[in-house]
Amino acid sequence: MSVSAAQVKELRERTGLGMMECKQALTETGGDMEAAADLLRKRAGAKVEKKSGRTAAEGVIGLSLSADRKLGAIAEVNCETDFVAKGDNFSEFANAVAAAAATGDPADADALNALSIDGGDTVAKAREALVMKQGENVGVRRFVRYGAGQGHIGAYVHSTRKIGVLVELDGGDDVLAKDIAMHVAASRPEYLSKDEVPAAAIEKEKQIYAEQALASGKPQEIVDKMVAGRVNKFVNEITLLGQPFVKDSDITIEKLLKQASAKVLRFSRYEVGEGVEKKKEDFAAEVMAQVKGK
Secondary structure, eight states, X not given: OOOOHHHHHHHHHHHOOOHHHHHHHHHHTXXXXXXXXXXXXXXXXXXXXXXXXXXXXXXXXXXXXXXXXXXXXXXXXXXXXXXXXXXHHHHHHHHHHHHHHHHHOOSSHHHHHHSBSTTSSBHHHHHHHHHHHHXXXXXXXXXXXXXXXXXXXXXXXXXXXXXXXXXXXXXXXXXXXXXXXXXXXHHXXXXXXXXXXXXXXXXXXXXXXXXXXXXXXOOHHHHHXXXXXXXXXXXXXXXXXXXXXXXEEEEEHHXXXXXXXXXXXXXXXXXXXXTOOOOOOOHHHHHHHHHHHO
């Protein structure tokens, strides 16, 4: 049977797939729109399986923040190339995943994948459709959700969409909460305060600095003061409260918060691809192998 251009257009809008794929599916199903959509979904599943083993270390950070700044979530969604990551469809999917995480409050990634997006397909089904459309492996790697009581949720996603931050603030206001989130994005604090820094990490730094100071031949009391100063500097560099504020280096985050009678309860910073082992390509070896294989 012949398939009309209107039918192909409708199926393309529903699935986001190419014209020829939609036309072929409609032809095979005798023009049945639902059957054609199901057929394309089945084929998408096969493609997803083939691509699932490929490294996906590019991507974006999706963000969802309620209007009252009481509920927020960020999610890292990965793909294989930066080209796909920069597409509008990919960014929209990442934001939809974050929104599902915020409103659904899933316990883990499996629970998140089972949630629906705006009352439609589940996150898992939407991901499969995106894999088929983009031709790349796509994965929802991680997410974090904050719900505030009397405080504020500060959120920030850098313009490149590669870095995202959530901050929960007790006291202060929305402007301060966002400023702190931007600071976390720029300064990469590992801990909130000195109390959170592992004792083993501090002791390791002490030993290193002590050996360096002793080598200078200075008296022990001078060495102790040097080590204490270096350790204090180390702690300030890796803790949010000890860092100088990015907008005013003359004041630390701790002092900034005290001035506003505010306190940071927690923060999370995501950077796309951190901790993911990227496959190293040896194109010269690949070409040589192809030449030898001919």
